[in-house]
Amino acid sequence: MTLKRFTLNTASKEGLYPITEQVREAVGQSQAHSGLAVVFCPHTTAGITINENADPAVGRDLLKGLGVAFPDQRSFEHLEGNSAAHLKALAVGSEVNVIIENGSLLLGVWQGIYFGEFDGPRSRTFFVKVMKD
């Protein structure tokens, strides 16, 4: 069992949802001692990122900063009206790799893995693939 699918329901238009525990669960079930955990988001207005796990204010500041860098624009053509969400997904990225060592995720002490929602609320999915050494 090296692939796991997880779901989450996002609560508002934008948010960073901690998913480190789900990734740990997938790694534990894989019984991989050493390798790589690939966390992948199959959506185009959401992404996966690694950032601070301690102060929730950081997450709010990240969303605010992304809104300043990638504002909605009147001249956007996409009729669904969510091009800014697509841009944030592009900047954040669809996936991250985390190294597995001694059966654990090799994360820094302040690092957590997050699902970034930019066009919610929605029912969302992500995958964790474990590649063993």
Add this chain to the structure above:
Amino acid sequence: MTLKRFTLNTASKEGLYPITEQVREAVGQSQAHSGLAVVFCPHTTAGITINENADPAVGRDLLKGLGVAFPDQRSFEHLEGNSAAHLKALAVGSEVNVIIENGSLLLGVWQGIYFGEFDGPRSRTFFVKVMKD
């Protein structure tokens, strides 16, 4: 055969070129049932990203939004004059990983893989490496 090299000729200064089919071809030839497809761009003013595969307006909006976030600046020092293209490449990223499951790319229904050109037109290259489980 787990590494494939592809070429493309970009048509203008900026553009997002769909390359999902080439990545599928590389995965098919590798005969990998399960694993990872790593798509890598060996250029510094271009990148690889995953975004919407349906409405081409999304791609135009993404390029417009990147231009707003990362404008050319008079104070840039690089004499080649393409520092904004380097910045866009940095934000987009040089590579993406896609999970392979049951011999297929595990992409979301709206996802496509794109080669992002930010300093064309040029002859460009990208690689697809398949890592089997």
Add this chain to the structure above:
Amino acid sequence: MTLKRFTLNTASKEGLYPITEQVREAVGQSQAHSGLAVVFCPHTTAGITINENADPAVGRDLLKGLGVAFPDQRSFEHLEGNSAAHLKALAVGSEVNVIIENGSLLLGVWQGIYFGEFDGPRSRTFFVKVMKD
């Protein structure tokens, strides 16, 4: 030996530090003929990126451009005052994958791998994990 840990002392608040040689060293020691080198940053105000290896002005322009896209903001809530650094880390990303072919990194001729510091000076760490085919 497929995992190596490296340290560096960054010299100022922001900088891009070349680490291609360290990644090459890790790949050499792994004796991998073919595979993947995963370069991972365990910090939340620093990241790993690939960009031009020739003109150092490009690095200065990249930092300038990131500062324009992700400025510090009075309304940021995080009391440590480094939310802009967290944003730059998010945009740059915590890790890159580089393909290994014939025992060497498959980098483009102008590409180098960089450790991006956004909240220095500090003592920093990064990891290189080699996954063999």
